[in-house]
Amino acid sequence: MKSLVLNLSTLCVGFLAFSQNTNHHKPKKTTNLAAVVHKNPKGLFDPAPFAFSHATTNEVEGKYVFISGQSGGEGLEHHLSKDFRTQAKFSLENLATVLADYQLGVNDVLKITVLIVDHDQEKLKIWTEEMQKIWKNKKFPASTLIPVPRLALDDMMIEVDAVAFVKK
Numbered sequence: 001m002k003s004l005v006l007n008l009s010t011l012c013v014g015f016l017a018f019s020q021n022t023n024h025h026k027p028k029k030t031t032n033l034a035a036v037v038h039k040n041p042k043g044l045f046d047p048a049p050f051a052f053s054h055a056t057t058n059e060v061e062g063k064y065v066f067i068s069g070q071s072g073g074e075g076l077e078h079h080l081s082k083d084f085r086t087q088a089k090f091s092l093e094n095l096a097t098v099l100a101d102y103q104l105g106v107n108d109v110l111k112i113t114v115l116i117v118d119h120d121q122e123k124l125k126i127w128t129e130e131m132q133k134i135w136k137n138k139k140f141p142a143s144t145l146i147p148v149p150r151l152a153l154d155d156m157m158i159e160v161d162a163v164a165f166v167k168k
Contacts, residue, residue: 036110036165038139051131052143056110062167065102069115070094070157071151079158080155084123088130104164106134111163117127117156119147127158143163 039055040047047054064072071094072087073080081087092106099105099147124145131140141162 015110023120023156025093027091036108036139047141048138049128051128052140054142056142058110058165058167060166060167064110065099065104065164065166067095067098067162067164069113069161070098071153071156072158080153082122082155083100084157085126085130087157088127091158092130092134095160095162099162100163102164102166104166107137107139107161108164110165112144113143113161114143114145114146115151116145117148117150 037057038053039057039078040053044054045107047166070091071078071080073094074086074090081090095112096106096108099108102112115125116127135141151157
C-alpha cells in the first residue's frame with residue numbers, strides 16, 4: 001500500500017508539472033550546455049550508438065533538478081497508448097516539458113533512469129531510436145535501463161526519471 005501511495009504521489013507530481021506549462025510540445029533552447037561534461041573513457045566501449053554516455057558531470061556552480069518519473073501519458077487526460085513507441089515518445093516529451101519549466105532542455109540532463117515493462121531487444125531498439133531523435137548532438141546523459149514487471153498504472157509501459165543541472 002505504501003508503494004502504491006508513493007507511486008501515485010509521484011504520478012500526481014508529474015501531472016502537476018505537466019499542467020503548469022502551456023508550451024507542451026515546444027522544448028526551449030538551453031543556455032546551460034557548457035555546464036554538462038560527458039565522459040566516455042577510451043578503455044570502455046562507445047555507448048553513443050545505444051544513446052547514452054558512461055558518465056556526466058558539471059564543472060560550474062549551480063543546482064540539480066530531480067525530475068520524477070515521466071510516463072508516456074498524453075495530454076492532461078494522461079491517455080496511455082497501447083503502442084510502446086508512442087509511450088516512449090511521450091515520456092520524452094513530458095520530460096522536456098518539466099525541463100522547460102526550469103528554462104532547461106534535454107542537453108542539461110546529467111542522468112536518466114528508464115523503467116520498461118516486459119523489456120526486450122525490440123523495445124531497446126525503439127527506445128534508442130527515440131533518444132537519438134531528441135539528443136541530436138549525440139551527447140547523451142548517463143543512463144540506466146531497468147526492466148520491470150509493471151509500473152504504477154496498468155497500461156504504463158515506460159517511465160523515465162532524470163537529474164538535470166542548472167548553472168548559476
